[in-house]
Amino acid sequence: MAPSVTHVTGTVAGGVEVRFTQDGIAVCRFRLTETPTQWDATAQKWRDLEPIPYICTAWRDLASNAAESLVDGVNVLVKGRITGVKDDSIYLSIDDLGISLRRRIAYTETSLPSPIAARPVTAPPVTAPPAPQPATGPGGPPAWWEQKRSANWS
Numbered sequence: 740m741a742p743s744v745t746h747v748t749g750t751v752a753g754g755v756e757v758r759f760t761q762d763g764i765a766v767c768r769f770r771l772t773e774t775p776t777q778w779d780a781t782a783q784k785w786r787d788l789e790p791i792p793y794i795c796t797a798w799r800d801l802a803s804n805a806a807e808s809l810v811d812g813v814n815v816l817v818k819g820r821i822t823g824v825k826d827d828s829i830y831l832s833i834d835d836l837g838i839s840l841r842r843r844i845a846y847t848e849t850s851l852p853s854p855i856a857a858r859p860v861t862a863p864p865v866t867a868p869p870a871p872q873p874a875t876g877p878g879g880p881p882a883w884w885e886q887k888r889s890a891n892w893s
Contacts, residue, residue, distance in 0.1 A: 747793060747817045747831070748839060749773035757806035767802035769809060771795050771817065771831075795819065797833040805836055814839035 749771040757767040771793040776785045795817060797805050809815065816839055819831035838845045 743821045744834075745819065745821060745831070747771065747773050747819070749791075749793065749815065749817070751809050751811055751813045751815060752792075753811055755806050755809045757802060764799055765802040765806070767797050767806045769795055769805070770828075771815065792828045793817075793831050794828050795831045795833050796822075797836065801833060801836060805833075808838065814842060 750773075752770040752772045755767050755769040757765060759765055773791045773793065775788045775791065777788055778784075779786045816837045817831065817833055818835040819833040821829060822832050823830040
């Protein structure tokens with residue numbers, strides 16, 4: 740019988756533990772808690788049911804990436820195979836793993852803002868506007884106009 744593939748959405752509970760086999764293959768393990776919800780028609784709201792604990796295991800690059808990316812309290816999406824049920828926990832061998840964007844923003848290596856974007860912004864120096872110059876040439880006032888204006892129109 741083939742292992743059962745499942746998709747789980749839950750919260751990482753605790754730290755991610757990473758180890759290496761004798762051949763140098765990375766293996767990580769972490770706990771995951773899924774809290775299913777159910778609509779309560781009498782109260783007209785959703786209520787949490789009993790949390791379901793998972794113990795997740797990932798291998799190779801997925802293990803290294805999970806160890807670098809996951810911390811306690813992060814919501815994740817997991818696709819994996821159920822490998823056993825023991826001590827009220829479901830054991831999963833993870834095939835794929837992603838961070839849920841429901842409650843946070845996640846940056847990838849290619850989408851990180853550049854270090855220049857984090858540099859403090861300084862306002863440009865404030866300069867006084869230039870003094871108005873009398874217009875000359877076609878369309879400007881004639882020379883006598885400026886003479887009269889500067890003499891207070893007398």
